Each structure stands twice: as structure tokens, then as C-alpha cells.
Amino acid sequence: MSTPLLAPATLHGLRLPNRLAVAPMTRVSASPEGHANGTMARYYERFARGGFGLVITEGIYTDTAYAQGYARQPGLSDGEQARAWRPVVKAIQGAGGRAIAQLMHAGALSQFNRFRDHTAGPSAVRPLGTQMTAYRGEGDYPVPRAMTDTDIAEAIRGFTRAALLAMEVAGFDGVEIHGANGYLLDQFLSGHTNTRTDRWGGALAQRVQLTVEVVRAVRQMLGASAPVGVRISQGKVNDFGHKWPEAEAGAATVFGALAHSGIDYLHVTEFEAWRPAFGDAGPSLLQLARRHAPGLAIVANGSLHDPGRAQAALADGADFVALGRGALSNPDWPKRLKEGRALAAFDPALLSPVGDIKPAEQQP
Numbered sequence: 247m248s249t250p251l252l253a254p255a256t257l258h259g260l261r262l263p264n265r266l267a268v269a270p271m272t273r274v275s276a277s278p279e280g281h282a283n284g285t286m287a288r289y290y291e292r293f294a295r296g297g298f299g300l301v302i303t304e305g306i307y308t309d310t311a312y313a314q315g316y317a318r319q320p321g322l323s324d325g326e327q328a329r330a331w332r333p334v335v336k337a338i339q340g341a342g343g344r345a346i347a348q349l350m351h352a353g354a355l356s357q358f359n360r361f362r363d364h365t366a367g368p369s370a371v372r373p374l375g376t377q378m379t380a381y382r383g384e385g386d387y388p389v390p391r392a393m394t395d396t397d398i399a400e401a402i403r404g405f406t407r408a409a410l411l412a413m414e415v416a417g418f419d420g421v422e423i424h425g426a427n428g429y430l431l432d433q434f435l436s437g438h439t440n441t442r443t444d445r446w447g448g449a450l451a452q453r454v455q456l457t458v459e460v461v462r463a464v465r466q467m468l469g470a471s472a473p474v475g476v477r478i479s480q481g482k483v484n485d486f487g488h489k490w491p492e493a494e495a496g497a498a499t500v501f502g503a504l505a506h507s508g509i510d511y512l513h514v515t516e517f518e519a520w521r522p523a524f525g526d527a528g529p530s531l532l533q534l535a536r537r538h539a540p541g542l543a544i545v546a547n548g549s550l551h552d553p554g555r556a557q558a559a560l561a562d563g564a565d566f567v568a569l570g571r572g573a574l575s576n577p578d579w580p581k582r583l584k585e586g587r588a589l590a591a592f593d594p595a596l597l598s599p600v601g602d603i604k605p606a607e608q609q610p
């Protein structure tokens with residue numbers, strides 16, 4: 247089948263065989279010390295062998311302070327953790343793919359942190375919802391400690407060090423800063439979770455500044471050549487249907503700030519990427535990102551596993567399409583598309599009772 251989805255592309259100098267990416271997916275399958283392993287190498291390699299040009303990893307914690315979110319989440323907080331990623335990255339690259347490390351700080355949504363017995367976030371506000379059992383959590387989230395200036399500086403340093411370790415030691419082709427889904431940077435972005443009155447709080451233009459600051463620091467650390475992206479969403483893992491109260495003006499503020507921050511790409515995710523971002527009509531979040539960040543590459547995500555939907559996302563302004571569940575049920579989605587083969591439906595049992603990597607996902 248001939249489709250623009252299978253056309254080669256370049257992402258900030260990174261040559262990619264097509265426009266298809268695996269979306270970041272936490273699979274809590276690392277060692278208890280946060281080391282990536284052979285299970286993960288086999289799992290990730292399958293996507294590259296199945297034709298995905300780009301593999302974005304699960305969220306990887308960045309420091310030994312408050313970043314870790316889950317038991318058996320992999321880390322990039324020291325040299326040993328970074329070296330453990332090397333075979334995983336090599337497996338992806340050896341199969342013709344490129345690998346991007348998603349750098350994540352869980353903030354107040356941390357369900358487990360082997361370095362701390364309490365959580366930290368922008369303000370002492372208990373997160374909505376309950377912890378995810380698929381990631382071995384249960385019950386309410388604790389009330390986080392409001393981060394001090396020192397904590398914030400440490401979190402920024404964690405992102406920069408993890409980015410350097412990702413590129414220099416693990417051999418990744420780029421990094422993605424996780425600014426979405428309710429984790430630390432999104433907690434700063436949201437008025438509900440960020441009630442600070444210092445330079446990191448206030449109007450949305452202020453609340454996005456921590457993300458901008460992290461991007462600047464990471465860019466400065468990596469230099470001009472490394473591909474750097476940011477992931478943005480409205481919805482949160484603990485507040486799925488959240489919409490920015492600032493609506494389209496908010497999208498202009500967030501995407502406008504990021505457009506000038508030094509990133510190469512914006513990864514925009516919604517439950518269904520083609521829906522109006524606000525209300526029943528109007529542009530999607532993807533279209534708003536395209537409008538307000540005209541110079542950036544855009545990765546679109548959200549229920550785009552139907553090839554018609556994926557192709558329509560390119561027409562709506564995306565340069566790349568990332569698949570989550572569609573990739574789990576079809577690690578060879580791009581090959582199937584090329585050969586006109588049927589796609590398998592997603593089976594949620596795969597992530598139950600715990601969302602770790604299953605034996606069937608490691609088959610060659």
C-alpha cells in the first residue's frame with residue numbers, strides 16, 4: 247500500500263524510514279534497581295523489526311530525589327542505569343529503528359519511590375483519583391510536599407543529567423521531556439495542582455515556565471544537534487477528561503511558549519486526536535499545535551491505530567503518528583499496513599493484572 251505514513255522523513259537530522267512511532271508506554275519490567283534488561287530489549291526490538299521507524303520509550307525516571315513513579319520503572323539517574331539501556335537501544339537500532347528516551351518526573355503522582363518515603367509536587371494538593379493498580383499502586387495518592395527552590399533546581403538538574411546519560415552513555419537518538427498526563431511538569435502547568443505564588447505559579451504563561459526551563463537546560467546540556475521533544479496533553483492519568491480551562495487561548499500560550507523554547511518536536515496527545523480540543527466544534531489540539539508552533543515537527547497520538555485516522559492526522563498537520571495500544575496489539579503495524587494485512591484489535595487483558603511485559607511480547 248502506498249501512503250504518506252510510509253514515506254521516509256527526517257526529525258532534526260534523524261533519518262527515519264517512515265512516519266510511524268511507538269508511543270511511550272510504561273511497562274514496569276525493569277529490575278527493582280531500575281535497570282533495563284533483556285526482557286525490555288526483546289520487547290522494544292520487536293517494534294523496530296515490525297517497521298516502526300521511531301520507538302519512544304516508556305517514561306524513565308530522571309533523579310534519585312522525587313522523580314520515580316513506579317516500582318520496577320527503569321531509570322536514567324546514574325551511569326549504571328544508563329549502561330543498562332545500551333543493549334536495548336542497540337537492539338532497536340540494529341533492527342532499523344531509532345530510539346528516543348522519554349524523561350519523566352512523576353511528582354505528586356509517584357506511587358513508589360525507592361529513594362523517598364513521601365512525594366513532592368508544586369503545591370500540597372492531594373491528586374485527584376486513585377493510584378493505578380496496573381502499576382502496583384492502591385488507594386489515594388498522598389498529599390505531596392510543596393517543592394522548594396532547591397527541590398525544583400534538583401528536578402531540573404535531574405532532567406539534564408538524564409538527557410546527557412541517555413545520549414552519551416545509553417546511545418539514544420534523542421530525548422522527549424514528559425510534560426503531559428498529569429506528571430510533575432503537567433502538575434506545574436495546571437492551576438488545580440499549582441497554587442504557587444512564586445515565579446513558577448500564577449497565570450498559565452508562568453505555570454508553563456518550568457517546562458520551558460527544563461527544555462532550555464536540556465538543550466544547553468546536549469547542544470544543538472540532539473533531537474529534543476516535549477509531550478503535552480490535556481488529560482491526566484488521574485483525571486482523564488481534563489480540559490484546559492483557558493481553552494484555545496491556553497493552547498496558544500502553551501504551544502507558543504514551547505515553540506520558542508528550543509525543542510525540535512511537540513508530541514501532542516488526546517484520547518481521540520481528531521476531536522475538537524474544546525467543546526463540540528473547532529480545531530483539535532493537534533491543529534492548534536500546528537497553528538501555534540509552525541516551526542516544530544509534530545507527533546500526534548490518540549486512538550490513531552486505524553490507518554485512515556493515522557493518515558488524516560498527517561493531513562491535520564502531524565509529521566509523525568505515534569501508536570500506543572495499536573502497537574501493543576500489532577508490533578508489526580507498519581509492515582501489516584505495507585502488505586495490506588489485517589490489524590489485530592487491542593486486548594486490555596494484556597495489561598492485567600499488572601502492566602508488565604508478557605512472554606508473548608518477547609517472541610521474535
Ligand SMILES: Cc1cc2nc3c(=O)[nH]c(=O)nc-3n(C[C@H](O)[C@H](O)[C@H](O)COP(=O)(O)O)c2cc1C
Pocket residue numbers: 269270271272273303304305348424426427477515517547548549550551568569570571572597601
Ligand atoms: C500501558 C500504557 C502505558 C503508558 N505509559 C505512558 C508513559 O510512560 N508515558 C507517556 O507519555 N504515555 C504513556 N501512555 C500513554 C500512551 O503513550 C498513549 O498516549 C495512549 O495509549 C493513547 O494512545 P493510543 O490510543 O494509541 O493507545 C501509556 C499508555 C499505555 C496503554
